[in-house]
Amino acid sequence: MSREEYDEYFKILEISPDASLFEIKNAYLRLKKLYSTESPVIAPIAEEFPKKRRKEILKEIEEAYSKIIALLGNEHESLYREEPSAPGKISEEEKAESISFSGPVLRQIREKLGIQLHEVCLDTKIRVEHLENIENEKYEALPPEPYLKVHIKAYANLLLLNPTKVAEDYLKRYREWKEGQPDE
Amino acid sequence: MTSPRKERQGEIWAIGGGKGGTGKTFITSCMGTYLAQKENRVVLIDVDIGGANLHSFFGIHKPGKSLTNFFENGSPLQELTVKTGIDNMQLISGDVYSLASDNIKFTQKLKLFRHITKLNAQYVLIDLGAGSHNNTLDTFLMADKMIAILVPEMIAVENMYHFIKNALFRKVKMSLRSYGFREIVEHVWERRKRYGIRNLKELIEWLGNSFSYIGDILDQELSSFKIYLILNKVRSPDDIVIGSSMKSALLKFLGIDIDFVGYIEYDDSVWRSIRNQQPFMLHYSSSRCTEEIEDFTENLIQGKEISLLRA
Numbered sequence: 001m002s003r004e005e006y007d008e009y010f011k012i013l014e015i016s017p018d019a020s021l022f023e024i025k026n027a028y029l030r031l032k033k034l035y036s037t038e039s040p041v042i043a044p045i046a047e048e049f050p051k052k053r054r055k056e057i058l059k060e061i062e063e064a065y066s067k068i069i070a071l072l073g074n075e076h077e078s079l080y081r082e083e084p085s086a087p088g089k090i091s092e093e094e095k096a097e098s099i100s101f102s103g104p105v106l107r108q109i110r111e112k113l114g115i116q117l118h119e120v121c122l123d124t125k126i127r128v129e130h131l132e133n134i135e136n137e138k139y140e141a142l143p144p145e146p147y148l149k150v151h152i153k154a155y156a157n158l159l160l161l162n163p164t165k166v167a168e169d170y171l172k173r174y175r176e177w178k179e180g181q182p183d184e
Numbered sequence: 185m186t187s188p189r190k191e192r193q194g195e196i197w198a199i200g201g202g203k204g205g206t207g208k209t210f211i212t213s214c215m216g217t218y219l220a221q222k223e224n225r226v227v228l229i230d231v232d233i234g235g236a237n238l239h240s241f242f243g244i245h246k247p248g249k250s251l252t253n254f255f256e257n258g259s260p261l262q263e264l265t266v267k268t269g270i271d272n273m274q275l276i277s278g279d280v281y282s283l284a285s286d287n288i289k290f291t292q293k294l295k296l297f298r299h300i301t302k303l304n305a306q307y308v309l310i311d312l313g314a315g316s317h318n319n320t321l322d323t324f325l326m327a328d329k330m331i332a333i334l335v336p337e338m339i340a341v342e343n344m345y346h347f348i349k350n351a352l353f354r355k356v357k358m359s360l361r362s363y364g365f366r367e368i369v370e371h372v373w374e375r376r377k378r379y380g381i382r383n384l385k386e387l388i389e390w391l392g393n394s395f396s397y398i399g400d401i402l403d404q405e406l407s408s409f410k411i412y413l414i415l416n417k418v419r420s421p422d423d424i425v426i427g428s429s430m431k432s433a434l435l436k437f438l439g440i441d442i443d444f445v446g447y448i449e450y451d452d453s454v455w456r457s458i459r460n461q462q463p464f465m466l467h468y469s470s471s472r473c474t475e476e477i478e479d480f481t482e483n484l485i486q487g488k489e490i491s492l493l494r495a
Contacts, residue, residue, distance in 0.1 A: 014432055034429050041429040044342035048383045049437045057436055 202347030204314030236278020446480025
Protein backbone atom coordinates (compact mmCIF):
# COMPACT_ATOMS: atom_id res chain seq x y z
CA MET A 1 0.00 0.00 0.00
CA SER A 2 1.42 3.40 -0.94
CA ARG A 3 1.74 6.22 1.54
CA GLU A 4 -0.98 8.18 -0.32
CA GLU A 5 -3.42 5.28 -0.23
CA TYR A 6 -2.71 4.76 3.43
CA ASP A 7 -3.36 8.45 4.25
CA GLU A 8 -6.50 8.39 2.13
CA TYR A 9 -7.97 5.54 4.18
CA PHE A 10 -7.43 7.50 7.37
CA LYS A 11 -8.97 10.53 5.73
CA ILE A 12 -12.09 8.52 4.90
CA LEU A 13 -12.38 7.50 8.56
CA GLU A 14 -11.75 11.17 9.49
CA ILE A 15 -8.82 10.41 11.77
CA SER A 16 -5.16 11.28 11.67
CA PRO A 17 -2.69 8.59 10.54
CA ASP A 18 -1.26 8.43 14.08
CA ALA A 19 -4.64 7.47 15.57
CA SER A 20 -4.59 4.52 17.95
CA LEU A 21 -6.35 1.28 17.05
CA PHE A 22 -8.96 2.18 19.61
CA GLU A 23 -9.67 5.48 17.84
CA ILE A 24 -9.74 3.73 14.47
CA LYS A 25 -12.33 1.25 15.68
CA ASN A 26 -14.42 3.98 17.32
CA ALA A 27 -14.37 6.14 14.20
CA TYR A 28 -15.36 3.19 12.04
CA LEU A 29 -18.32 2.20 14.23
CA ARG A 30 -19.48 5.78 14.59
CA LEU A 31 -19.40 6.54 10.86
CA LYS A 32 -20.99 3.23 9.97
CA LYS A 33 -23.88 3.99 12.27
CA LEU A 34 -24.22 7.57 11.00
CA TYR A 35 -24.48 6.64 7.34
CA SER A 36 -26.49 3.43 7.68
CA THR A 37 -29.29 4.61 9.96
CA GLU A 38 -31.71 7.53 9.92
CA SER A 39 -29.86 10.24 11.79
CA PRO A 40 -31.28 13.67 12.74
CA VAL A 41 -28.03 15.05 11.33
CA ILE A 42 -28.64 13.57 7.88
CA ALA A 43 -32.42 14.05 7.63
CA PRO A 44 -32.31 17.83 6.93
CA ILE A 45 -29.93 17.32 3.98
CA ALA A 46 -31.34 14.01 2.75
CA GLU A 47 -32.42 15.55 -0.55
CA GLU A 48 -29.10 17.13 -1.42
CA PHE A 49 -27.19 14.20 0.03
CA PRO A 50 -29.04 11.21 -1.42
CA LYS A 51 -29.05 7.64 -0.18
CA LYS A 52 -26.97 6.54 -3.16
CA ARG A 53 -24.13 8.83 -2.10
CA ARG A 54 -24.42 7.63 1.49
CA LYS A 55 -24.15 4.04 0.31
CA GLU A 56 -20.96 4.90 -1.56
CA ILE A 57 -19.60 6.48 1.59
CA LEU A 58 -20.44 3.35 3.60
CA LYS A 59 -18.56 1.26 1.07
CA GLU A 60 -15.54 3.53 1.32
CA ILE A 61 -15.66 3.37 5.11
CA GLU A 62 -15.76 -0.45 5.09
CA GLU A 63 -12.87 -0.65 2.67
CA ALA A 64 -10.75 1.89 4.54
CA TYR A 65 -11.29 0.11 7.84
CA SER A 66 -10.49 -3.36 6.59
CA LYS A 67 -7.36 -2.12 4.77
CA ILE A 68 -6.07 -0.25 7.81
CA ILE A 69 -6.73 -3.19 10.12
CA ALA A 70 -5.03 -5.61 7.75
CA LEU A 71 -1.99 -3.36 7.57
CA LEU A 72 -1.79 -2.74 11.30
CA GLY A 73 -2.28 -6.45 11.91
CA ASN A 74 0.94 -7.10 10.02
CA GLU A 75 2.70 -4.39 11.94
CA HIS A 76 1.54 -6.02 15.13
CA GLU A 77 3.19 -9.28 14.23
CA SER A 78 6.46 -7.55 13.48
CA LEU A 79 6.19 -5.70 16.75
CA TYR A 80 6.76 -8.90 18.63
CA ARG A 81 8.97 -10.82 16.24
CA GLU A 82 11.31 -8.49 14.44
CA GLU A 83 12.09 -5.68 16.82
CA PRO A 84 14.20 -7.02 19.67
CA SER A 85 15.17 -3.50 20.77
CA ALA A 86 11.69 -2.01 20.50
CA PRO A 87 10.78 0.68 23.03
CA GLY A 88 9.89 -0.83 26.35
CA LYS A 89 13.00 -3.06 26.15
CA ILE A 90 11.55 -6.53 26.03
CA SER A 91 14.18 -9.02 27.14
CA GLU A 92 14.81 -12.12 25.03
CA GLU A 93 13.07 -14.25 27.60
CA GLU A 94 9.96 -12.10 27.73
CA LYS A 95 9.92 -11.84 23.99
CA ALA A 96 9.76 -15.58 23.60
CA GLU A 97 6.80 -15.62 25.94
CA SER A 98 5.09 -12.61 24.43
CA ILE A 99 3.95 -14.50 21.38
CA SER A 100 1.41 -16.06 23.71
CA PHE A 101 -1.00 -13.55 25.25
CA SER A 102 -0.13 -13.16 28.91
CA GLY A 103 -1.26 -10.38 31.24
CA PRO A 104 1.87 -8.26 30.69
CA VAL A 105 1.55 -8.68 26.91
CA LEU A 106 -2.02 -7.43 27.03
CA ARG A 107 -0.89 -4.45 29.05
CA GLN A 108 1.92 -3.78 26.61
CA ILE A 109 -0.46 -3.87 23.65
CA ARG A 110 -2.91 -1.62 25.46
CA GLU A 111 -0.20 0.91 26.26
CA LYS A 112 1.05 0.86 22.67
CA LEU A 113 -2.48 1.62 21.52
CA GLY A 114 -2.60 4.53 23.93
CA ILE A 115 -5.65 3.25 25.81
CA GLN A 116 -6.12 3.97 29.51
CA LEU A 117 -7.58 1.35 31.84
CA HIS A 118 -10.56 3.53 32.67
CA GLU A 119 -11.33 3.74 28.97
CA VAL A 120 -11.33 -0.06 28.74
CA CYS A 121 -13.66 -0.02 31.71
CA LEU A 122 -16.02 2.43 29.99
CA ASP A 123 -16.22 0.22 26.94
CA THR A 124 -16.30 -3.25 28.49
CA LYS A 125 -17.87 -2.43 31.88
CA ILE A 126 -15.13 -4.45 33.55
CA ARG A 127 -13.93 -2.70 36.70
CA VAL A 128 -10.46 -1.13 36.56
CA GLU A 129 -9.37 -3.18 39.54
CA HIS A 130 -10.25 -6.44 37.70
CA LEU A 131 -8.42 -5.26 34.62
CA GLU A 132 -5.35 -4.56 36.72
CA ASN A 133 -5.52 -8.03 38.21
CA ILE A 134 -5.81 -9.53 34.73
CA GLU A 135 -2.79 -7.62 33.51
CA ASN A 136 -0.76 -8.36 36.62
CA GLU A 137 -1.85 -12.02 36.54
CA LYS A 138 -2.92 -11.75 40.13
CA TYR A 139 -4.68 -15.05 39.71
CA GLU A 140 -5.92 -15.40 43.27
CA ALA A 141 -7.96 -12.21 42.92
CA LEU A 142 -9.56 -13.12 39.61
CA PRO A 143 -13.19 -14.25 39.26
CA PRO A 144 -14.09 -17.90 38.51
CA GLU A 145 -12.99 -19.17 35.11
CA PRO A 146 -16.27 -18.79 33.14
CA TYR A 147 -16.46 -15.10 34.14
CA LEU A 148 -12.78 -14.60 33.60
CA LYS A 149 -13.09 -15.97 30.09
CA VAL A 150 -15.85 -13.48 29.26
CA HIS A 151 -13.75 -10.63 30.62
CA ILE A 152 -10.64 -11.65 28.73
CA LYS A 153 -12.59 -11.96 25.50
CA ALA A 154 -14.20 -8.56 25.87
CA TYR A 155 -10.84 -7.01 26.69
CA ALA A 156 -9.13 -8.76 23.75
CA ASN A 157 -11.89 -7.63 21.44
CA LEU A 158 -11.35 -4.05 22.47
CA LEU A 159 -7.64 -4.39 21.73
CA LEU A 160 -8.66 -5.71 18.30
CA LEU A 161 -7.08 -9.09 19.02
CA ASN A 162 -8.57 -12.49 18.33
CA PRO A 163 -10.65 -13.07 21.50
CA THR A 164 -10.57 -16.88 21.28
CA LYS A 165 -6.80 -17.06 20.87
CA VAL A 166 -6.19 -14.57 23.69
CA ALA A 167 -8.57 -16.36 26.05
CA GLU A 168 -6.94 -19.72 25.23
CA ASP A 169 -3.44 -18.43 25.91
CA TYR A 170 -4.41 -16.60 29.05
CA LEU A 171 -6.49 -19.39 30.56
CA LYS A 172 -3.76 -21.93 29.81
CA ARG A 173 -1.41 -20.04 32.12
CA TYR A 174 -4.20 -19.55 34.62
CA ARG A 175 -4.96 -23.29 34.74
CA GLU A 176 -1.28 -24.12 35.16
CA TRP A 177 -1.22 -21.87 38.19
CA LYS A 178 -4.46 -23.33 39.51
CA GLU A 179 -3.17 -26.88 39.30
CA GLY A 180 -0.22 -25.88 41.43
CA GLN A 181 -2.55 -24.62 44.18
CA PRO A 182 -3.53 -26.83 47.12
CA ASP A 183 -7.16 -28.06 46.89
CA GLU A 184 -9.64 -25.99 48.86
CA MET B 185 2.01 31.56 23.53
CA THR B 186 0.74 34.81 22.04
CA SER B 187 2.64 36.07 19.01
CA PRO B 188 3.68 39.73 18.86
CA ARG B 189 0.82 40.35 16.44
CA LYS B 190 -1.65 39.03 18.97
CA GLU B 191 -0.28 41.34 21.67
CA ARG B 192 -1.21 44.30 19.59
CA GLN B 193 -4.39 43.07 18.09
CA GLY B 194 -6.74 40.73 19.84
CA GLU B 195 -8.08 37.47 18.58
CA ILE B 196 -11.65 37.85 17.37
CA TRP B 197 -14.19 35.14 18.09
CA ALA B 198 -17.65 35.34 16.55
CA ILE B 199 -20.45 33.27 18.04
CA GLY B 200 -23.31 32.36 15.71
CA GLY B 201 -25.08 29.32 14.36
CA GLY B 202 -28.37 30.12 12.73
CA LYS B 203 -31.13 29.23 15.14
CA GLY B 204 -32.28 31.48 17.97
CA GLY B 205 -32.41 30.27 21.55
CA THR B 206 -29.48 27.88 21.28
CA GLY B 207 -27.51 29.73 23.94
CA LYS B 208 -25.18 31.93 21.87
CA THR B 209 -25.39 34.87 24.25
CA PHE B 210 -25.10 32.71 27.37
CA ILE B 211 -22.04 30.94 25.98
CA THR B 212 -20.46 34.24 24.88
CA SER B 213 -20.85 35.63 28.39
CA CYS B 214 -19.37 32.47 29.93
CA MET B 215 -16.41 32.13 27.59
CA GLY B 216 -15.64 35.82 28.11
CA THR B 217 -15.73 35.34 31.88
CA TYR B 218 -13.34 32.40 31.69
CA LEU B 219 -10.91 34.29 29.44
CA ALA B 220 -11.06 37.32 31.76
CA GLN B 221 -10.47 35.12 34.81
CA LYS B 222 -7.33 33.91 33.08
CA GLU B 223 -6.19 37.54 33.03
CA ASN B 224 -6.85 38.31 29.42
CA ARG B 225 -8.28 41.69 28.50
CA VAL B 226 -11.65 40.82 27.02
CA VAL B 227 -14.24 42.90 25.18
CA LEU B 228 -17.66 41.45 24.40
CA ILE B 229 -19.68 42.98 21.58
CA ASP B 230 -23.35 42.38 21.08
CA VAL B 231 -24.28 42.77 17.43
CA ASP B 232 -27.61 41.03 17.71
CA ILE B 233 -29.44 43.76 15.83
CA GLY B 234 -32.89 44.25 17.25
CA GLY B 235 -32.41 41.60 19.91
CA ALA B 236 -29.46 42.84 21.92
CA ASN B 237 -29.47 41.44 25.44
CA LEU B 238 -25.90 40.46 26.32
CA HIS B 239 -25.84 43.22 28.98
CA SER B 240 -28.67 41.48 30.85
CA PHE B 241 -26.42 38.46 31.45
CA PHE B 242 -24.35 40.71 33.71
CA GLY B 243 -27.33 42.32 35.40
CA ILE B 244 -26.92 45.60 33.48
CA HIS B 245 -30.30 47.15 32.70
CA LYS B 246 -29.38 50.32 30.87
CA PRO B 247 -25.90 50.16 29.38
CA GLY B 248 -25.95 53.94 28.72
CA LYS B 249 -23.80 53.61 25.63
CA SER B 250 -24.28 51.26 22.73
CA LEU B 251 -23.49 50.63 19.08
CA THR B 252 -26.16 53.24 18.32
CA ASN B 253 -23.59 55.88 19.30
CA PHE B 254 -21.18 54.35 16.81
CA PHE B 255 -23.61 54.24 13.93
CA GLU B 256 -25.45 57.52 14.56
CA ASN B 257 -22.84 59.81 16.14
CA GLY B 258 -19.63 58.21 14.94
CA SER B 259 -18.27 57.67 18.46
CA PRO B 260 -15.09 55.57 18.45
CA LEU B 261 -15.84 51.96 19.41
CA GLN B 262 -13.24 51.90 22.18
CA GLU B 263 -15.18 54.65 24.00
CA LEU B 264 -18.41 52.69 24.02
CA THR B 265 -17.29 49.96 26.39
CA VAL B 266 -19.05 49.59 29.73
CA LYS B 267 -18.05 47.62 32.82
CA THR B 268 -19.40 44.09 33.21
CA GLY B 269 -18.65 43.77 36.92
CA ILE B 270 -15.99 41.21 36.08
CA ASP B 271 -12.33 42.25 36.15
CA ASN B 272 -10.59 42.53 32.76
CA MET B 273 -13.85 42.32 30.85
CA GLN B 274 -15.83 45.08 29.19
CA LEU B 275 -18.90 45.10 27.08
CA ILE B 276 -20.14 47.00 24.06
CA SER B 277 -23.87 46.78 24.07
CA GLY B 278 -25.99 46.19 21.01
CA ASP B 279 -28.23 48.67 19.37
CA VAL B 280 -30.83 48.87 22.12
CA TYR B 281 -32.20 52.35 21.56
CA SER B 282 -32.58 52.53 17.83
CA LEU B 283 -35.20 50.85 15.72
CA ALA B 284 -33.84 51.63 12.26
CA SER B 285 -30.70 49.55 12.49
CA ASP B 286 -31.58 46.71 10.14
CA ASN B 287 -30.22 48.59 7.15
CA ILE B 288 -26.67 49.35 8.18
CA LYS B 289 -24.75 50.53 5.14
CA PHE B 290 -21.92 48.46 3.73
CA THR B 291 -19.40 51.23 4.48
CA GLN B 292 -20.61 51.45 8.08
CA LYS B 293 -20.14 47.73 8.43
CA LEU B 294 -16.58 47.90 7.14
CA LYS B 295 -15.87 50.77 9.53
CA LEU B 296 -17.23 48.70 12.41
CA PHE B 297 -14.97 45.77 11.45
CA ARG B 298 -11.97 48.12 11.29
CA HIS B 299 -12.73 49.43 14.75
CA ILE B 300 -13.25 45.93 16.14
CA THR B 301 -9.80 44.80 14.98
CA LYS B 302 -8.26 47.86 16.66
CA LEU B 303 -9.90 47.35 20.06
CA ASN B 304 -7.49 47.23 22.95
CA ALA B 305 -8.12 43.63 23.98
CA GLN B 306 -6.59 40.20 23.77
CA TYR B 307 -9.92 38.61 23.00
CA VAL B 308 -12.91 40.21 21.32
CA LEU B 309 -16.02 38.06 21.47
CA ILE B 310 -18.84 38.98 19.10
CA ASP B 311 -22.31 37.71 19.88
CA LEU B 312 -24.30 37.38 16.66
CA GLY B 313 -28.04 37.29 16.24
CA ALA B 314 -30.01 34.39 14.83
CA GLY B 315 -30.57 33.92 11.12
CA SER B 316 -28.35 34.05 8.05
CA HIS B 317 -28.60 37.71 7.10
CA ASN B 318 -25.63 39.06 5.14
CA ASN B 319 -24.59 41.37 7.98
CA THR B 320 -24.55 38.41 10.34
CA LEU B 321 -22.61 36.27 7.86
CA ASP B 322 -20.04 39.00 7.17
CA THR B 323 -19.42 39.54 10.87
CA PHE B 324 -19.06 35.79 11.32
CA LEU B 325 -16.62 35.60 8.42
CA MET B 326 -14.42 38.46 9.65
CA ALA B 327 -13.57 36.61 12.88
CA ASP B 328 -10.37 34.66 13.53
CA LYS B 329 -12.47 31.91 15.08
CA MET B 330 -15.97 31.22 13.81
CA ILE B 331 -17.89 29.50 16.58
CA ALA B 332 -21.25 27.86 15.92
CA ILE B 333 -23.64 26.91 18.69
CA LEU B 334 -26.01 24.00 18.19
CA VAL B 335 -28.62 22.27 20.32
CA PRO B 336 -29.26 18.59 19.59
CA GLU B 337 -32.59 19.05 17.79
CA MET B 338 -33.35 18.42 14.16
CA ILE B 339 -34.62 21.96 13.55
CA ALA B 340 -31.46 23.48 14.97
CA VAL B 341 -29.40 21.11 12.82
CA GLU B 342 -31.38 22.20 9.79
CA ASN B 343 -30.83 25.89 10.60
CA MET B 344 -27.15 25.28 11.11
CA TYR B 345 -26.73 23.69 7.70
CA HIS B 346 -28.48 26.68 6.25
CA PHE B 347 -26.24 29.06 8.17
CA ILE B 348 -23.00 27.27 7.28
CA LYS B 349 -23.98 26.83 3.64
CA ASN B 350 -24.76 30.52 3.36
CA ALA B 351 -21.56 31.49 5.15
CA LEU B 352 -19.52 29.30 2.82
CA PHE B 353 -21.34 30.55 -0.27
CA ARG B 354 -20.73 34.14 0.80
CA LYS B 355 -17.09 33.39 1.56
CA VAL B 356 -16.60 31.92 -1.92
CA LYS B 357 -18.42 34.83 -3.53
CA MET B 358 -16.56 37.55 -1.61
CA SER B 359 -13.18 35.84 -2.02
CA LEU B 360 -13.49 35.68 -5.78
CA ARG B 361 -14.91 39.18 -5.93
CA SER B 362 -11.87 40.53 -4.10
CA TYR B 363 -9.72 38.97 -6.84
CA GLY B 364 -11.74 40.70 -9.51
CA PHE B 365 -14.17 37.94 -10.44
CA ARG B 366 -17.46 39.72 -10.31
CA GLU B 367 -20.56 37.54 -10.11
CA ILE B 368 -18.98 34.40 -11.55
CA VAL B 369 -20.24 32.39 -8.60
CA GLU B 370 -23.80 33.62 -8.99
CA HIS B 371 -23.60 33.09 -12.75
CA VAL B 372 -22.55 29.46 -12.46
CA TRP B 373 -24.92 28.71 -9.59
CA GLU B 374 -27.92 30.06 -11.52
CA ARG B 375 -27.04 27.72 -14.39
CA ARG B 376 -26.09 24.81 -12.15
CA LYS B 377 -28.43 22.39 -13.92
CA ARG B 378 -26.64 22.96 -17.20
CA TYR B 379 -23.27 22.28 -15.57
CA GLY B 380 -24.56 19.26 -13.65
CA ILE B 381 -23.92 20.89 -10.28
CA ARG B 382 -26.17 19.62 -7.49
CA ASN B 383 -24.86 21.38 -4.41
CA LEU B 384 -22.37 23.87 -2.99
CA LYS B 385 -19.57 21.33 -2.72
CA GLU B 386 -19.91 20.48 -6.38
CA LEU B 387 -20.04 24.19 -7.26
CA ILE B 388 -16.73 24.80 -5.50
CA GLU B 389 -15.20 21.73 -7.14
CA TRP B 390 -16.52 22.77 -10.54
CA LEU B 391 -15.12 26.30 -10.20
CA GLY B 392 -11.75 24.99 -9.08
CA ASN B 393 -11.53 22.38 -11.83
CA SER B 394 -12.68 24.70 -14.58
CA PHE B 395 -10.27 27.52 -13.87
CA SER B 396 -7.07 26.50 -12.14
CA TYR B 397 -6.39 30.05 -10.89
CA ILE B 398 -9.79 30.06 -9.21
CA GLY B 399 -8.91 26.70 -7.67
CA ASP B 400 -5.75 28.25 -6.21
CA ILE B 401 -7.63 31.24 -4.84
CA LEU B 402 -10.32 29.05 -3.26
CA ASP B 403 -7.74 26.67 -1.77
CA GLN B 404 -6.05 29.59 -0.10
CA GLU B 405 -9.17 31.45 1.00
CA LEU B 406 -11.10 28.41 2.21
CA SER B 407 -8.15 27.13 4.24
CA SER B 408 -9.08 29.84 6.76
CA PHE B 409 -12.75 28.85 6.73
CA LYS B 410 -12.69 27.06 10.06
CA ILE B 411 -15.82 26.61 12.13
CA TYR B 412 -15.73 25.46 15.73
CA LEU B 413 -18.82 23.64 16.95
CA ILE B 414 -20.23 23.71 20.48
CA LEU B 415 -23.24 21.64 21.51
CA ASN B 416 -25.53 23.11 24.14
CA LYS B 417 -28.33 21.58 26.25
CA VAL B 418 -27.09 18.03 25.86
CA ARG B 419 -29.21 15.43 27.65
CA SER B 420 -27.77 12.05 26.64
CA PRO B 421 -24.68 10.41 25.18
CA ASP B 422 -26.57 10.14 21.88
CA ASP B 423 -26.90 13.93 21.89
CA ILE B 424 -23.14 14.29 22.17
CA VAL B 425 -22.66 12.04 19.15
CA ILE B 426 -24.53 14.68 17.12
CA GLY B 427 -21.39 16.82 17.40
CA SER B 428 -19.11 14.31 15.70
CA SER B 429 -21.90 13.38 13.26
CA MET B 430 -22.19 17.04 12.22
CA LYS B 431 -18.44 17.12 11.69
CA SER B 432 -18.59 14.09 9.45
CA ALA B 433 -21.68 15.14 7.51
CA LEU B 434 -20.27 18.61 6.82
CA LEU B 435 -17.02 17.11 5.61
CA LYS B 436 -18.67 14.61 3.31
CA PHE B 437 -21.54 16.86 2.27
CA LEU B 438 -19.92 20.32 2.00
CA GLY B 439 -16.26 19.37 2.00
CA ILE B 440 -15.50 21.55 5.02
CA ASP B 441 -13.68 20.35 8.09
CA ILE B 442 -15.14 21.78 11.29
CA ASP B 443 -13.76 21.22 14.79
CA PHE B 444 -16.10 19.85 17.45
CA VAL B 445 -14.67 21.50 20.57
CA GLY B 446 -17.14 20.60 23.31
CA TYR B 447 -20.58 20.55 24.84
CA ILE B 448 -22.64 21.73 27.82
CA GLU B 449 -25.06 19.42 29.54
CA TYR B 450 -28.60 20.55 30.11
CA ASP B 451 -28.81 22.01 33.61
CA ASP B 452 -31.53 23.97 35.40
CA SER B 453 -28.90 26.08 37.12
CA VAL B 454 -28.24 27.77 33.77
CA TRP B 455 -31.87 28.76 33.46
CA ARG B 456 -31.87 29.90 37.10
CA SER B 457 -28.78 32.08 36.73
CA ILE B 458 -30.18 33.72 33.59
CA ARG B 459 -33.50 34.40 35.26
CA ASN B 460 -31.72 35.95 38.24
CA GLN B 461 -29.31 37.83 35.95
CA GLN B 462 -26.28 36.40 37.71
CA PRO B 463 -23.04 35.71 35.85
CA PHE B 464 -23.20 31.92 35.68
CA MET B 465 -19.48 31.21 35.88
CA LEU B 466 -19.20 33.13 39.17
CA HIS B 467 -22.36 31.87 40.86
CA TYR B 468 -21.99 28.24 39.83
CA SER B 469 -18.22 28.10 39.72
CA SER B 470 -18.03 24.46 40.76
CA SER B 471 -20.86 23.14 38.61
CA ARG B 472 -20.35 20.58 35.91
CA CYS B 473 -21.47 23.05 33.24
CA THR B 474 -18.80 25.51 34.33
CA GLU B 475 -16.20 22.79 33.96
CA GLU B 476 -17.50 21.90 30.49
CA ILE B 477 -17.42 25.57 29.44
CA GLU B 478 -13.85 25.89 30.71
CA ASP B 479 -12.87 22.75 28.79
CA PHE B 480 -14.13 23.91 25.42
CA THR B 481 -12.92 27.48 25.88
CA GLU B 482 -9.49 26.02 26.56
CA ASN B 483 -9.84 23.86 23.43
CA LEU B 484 -10.69 27.00 21.46
CA ILE B 485 -7.67 28.88 22.82
CA GLN B 486 -5.41 25.99 21.91
CA GLY B 487 -7.16 25.07 18.66
CA LYS B 488 -7.86 21.56 19.90
CA GLU B 489 -10.85 19.30 19.42
CA ILE B 490 -12.74 17.46 22.11
CA SER B 491 -11.12 14.12 22.86
CA LEU B 492 -12.65 11.52 20.54
CA LEU B 493 -13.11 9.21 23.48
CA ARG B 494 -15.51 11.67 25.04
CA ALA B 495 -17.19 12.59 21.78
